[in-house]
Amino acid sequence: MSFRRVPWRLLLLPVIGGLVGLLVAAWLRQAENRRWFLQQDSEVTQEANLLSRTLASSPDRQQWLDFGQGLRTMNWGEVEILDDSTLSDRVRQSLVVTPTLRIAEPNDCYRISVRQPIKDPSASAPNEWMFYSRRVRKPNLPWLWRAVLLGSLGLAGGSALLAGLWQSSQSTIKLKDTLQSIRFRVKRPVPRSEFLAMFPQILNTDLVGRELIALCDQLHQNAFTNLSGSGTSDAILSAMPEGILAFSSELRLQFANRAAVQLLNLGTRIQDNIPLIELIRQPKLLELVQDVQSRNQSLDCELDTTDAADQSVWLRIRGYCISADTKPVASRSSPLGKKNDSSDSVSPPTATVLLVISDETRVKQLENYRKDFTANVSHELKTPLSAIKAYAETLLMGALDDPDARYRFVTSIGEQANKLEQLIRGVMQLSRIQSMPEKLSLSPLTLAEIVGSVVREHQTVAEANQITIDNQLANAPDQTNWIVLAEFDALRTILGNLLSNAIRYSKCGGQVTLKAESNNDRIELLVIDQGIGIPAQDLDRIFERFYTVDKARSRESGGTGLGLAIVKHLTIAIGGSIRVQSELGVGSTFRLSLQRPISVPL
Structure with a gap:
């Protein structure tokens, strides 16, 4: 047995047993001392009574003194005679209240004193008092060995109890591990013979073990039957894009598919049989479920929330009331994985609630x-x-x-x-x-030729606004390196709109630069202007239809707000991407990224 694996509470058992043994030894010693003192008190008291009656029978006080001296000489005891008339009432009262005293002396000795009145039979009150004391020696009993013996017996008993409990706990742990292993192995349906073979043979030798195997066998057969009929249905429900939540009549969760967990962001709170109020945090959805159950009719609502990916989603949630008399189209086991047997109930149960959640973000x-x-x-x-x-x-x-x-x-x-x-x-x-195919038919095109053609078309407008167009591709030493994979008309439209915008929003006397950069398997065309720039808060919206940063300037220059929206759609259609960098009052740079043909070397 490894002590490292023994729980610390069990390790306290030997210590507790030893302490109990020591306490018993201490109690026995106290009991023996008490019995010895009572015996000595009784003997001294009897002797004092005998001496008192003896002295009372003789009226001669000198004989009393001689008798006491004789006892002292023989070391039998000491006798002291006091006259009652010399005592105060307080002292006399104390003699009556505490007739026996014990005084400890060295070497385990005690002096036991007894106070007795010497009363004349013819007198109503004592005339003399006798103090009789005798020195006794307490026997040296073997209490230490007894404490060691009883402590050892307690320690041994605690150790034996520890061993027994440890073996019992180990057997329980082994049984738990065996059942846990079986539970993990039967997550899928298995034949009955294979299931029974998973149990260790040692369980068949015990009545409780046999009953446990029979119970598990019955439960497994029931689960096997249910899974065989509902496995396909549950898989269909779990794979549905619409979210499904089912609540019992007590409004506790019975079923939730992956879509519902994702759309309502229930990942951190989802668990079996959790109450509705703990699972759902949106008041609108809580009210819907409660209204569906209380009114016993189907209702729906719309909910604007965030999903598990922290994305804003617009959901339409339909609530359906499933009462006990609802007849299925085809008989099958419950998709919720639980059956409620209400045959013993006198009153019909409250209707359960089914929620169907559809993501209508795109529609919205x-x-x-x-x-x-x-x-x-x-x-x-x-x-x-x-x-x-x-x-x-x-x-x-x-x-x-x-x-x-x-x-x-x-x-x-x-x-x-x-x-x-x-x-x-x-x-x-x-x-x-927008009605064109998502991807156009692409072919290799010489970028410098198309850029030159577009620049010539806009040269007159640029000169009228005193704007210089710097086409750096026209002076490129080897224009065959600047070949892109695109569609001719789409690329001309993209470049025309970008150049037209750069001229329209440039300052008088400014310059528009067009140049290309190589980026691995892509070519990036840069359209750089020295115009008014775009505010940072508008950069994410400039590619929307009819969106213009400066509406007054746009109308004055003839802009419609559709140019960049067209650019974005066509860029995606030819497999490219576009992004913009801008600084207000300095200018903007539109960076168009296009594919290279595979056959063209880098």
Whole structure:
């Protein structure tokens, strides 16, 4: 037996046994001392009574003194005679209350004194008092050896009890380990013969062991039957993308699939039979479950929360009431893994609650996108149409007769019509791009040629705004190294929108730079301007449709807010990526990352 594995409480048993033995030895010594003192007190008292009666029979006081001297000479004892008339009432009272005294002396000796009255039979009160004392020696009993013997017996008894309890605990631990091993091995259904062979043979020699094996066998057969019928159903429920939560009539959790744990972020709180109030923290969801059970009808609600990945999700939760009289379409075992036997219940049980949770985050986003798109398109169309209508009404009210006003208003109508046409074309182009396949057919393209073509198209606008375009790819020594994998029209549209934005938002006299950098198997095209810059809080939204940082400047320069949205969609369609770096008042850098053809060397 290894003492390192023995619990410290069991190790205290020998110590406790030894202490009990010592306490018993001490108690025995006290009992023997008490019995010896009582015996000596009794003997001295009897002797004092005999002496008192003897002295009382003689009226001669001198004979008393001679008798006491004789006893002292023979070392039998000492006798002292006191006259009652010389004693005070207090001393006389003390003689009556404590007639016997013990005085310890050296060498384990004690002097026992007894006070007795010498009373004349004819007198009503004693005239004399006798003090009789005798010195006795206490026998030296072997209490030390007795303490050692009893302590050793207690220690041995505690050690024997420790060994017995340790062996019993080891047997219990072995049985626990065996049952635990069997429990882990039968997580999947196994045949009955294989299951019974898992138990050690030693259990069959004990009545309790045989009953335990029979009980486990019965439970295993029941579980085997249930798992055979419900395994497929449970697997389907667990794999469903919709979350499922089932609560008992006492509103305790009976079943939860992986989707429900993920969507409601229940990972740290999920456990069997946990109460609803401890599992669900959202008041809206708690109220839904309680209303479904109390009203006995199906209800639903929407919930905005965060999932296990700390992502914001929009959930639609439908609650269904499952009463005792609900008839299944096909008979099968309960997906909750538990059956409630209510045949012994007089009153019908309260209905259970089933929650079905669907993630409608994407649907909500699309709905918001549609609303925002409709509102933005309506607003952007309303501005030029309102201007055209105002100019036309002004002309009809008499401005046609003024040549200068007529020319100015007609010119403004033409400009607003151009903006309206540009906006409609942008919306149609974005709609066409969104209806395109997710991935376009790609082919190797020379980046320098496409960039040069786009620069020539925008050169006139740049010169009108006194902006210089620095195309560093045109002066590259070996332009065959700058070949990308893309779709021709998509890449021209992307570069055109990026260059158009850089010119539109650059300061007068500024410069727009286009250059390329090699990054392993990709080529990055940089469009750098010295414009007004983009605030940091707007960088994450500039690729949204109709989003503009400075709406007044955008309308003044003819921007529609669709250019960068088109750029983002087309970049994803050709397998690229785009990101932006900007500093307010300094300028912006758009970095377009494109794939290289595999056959082109780095």
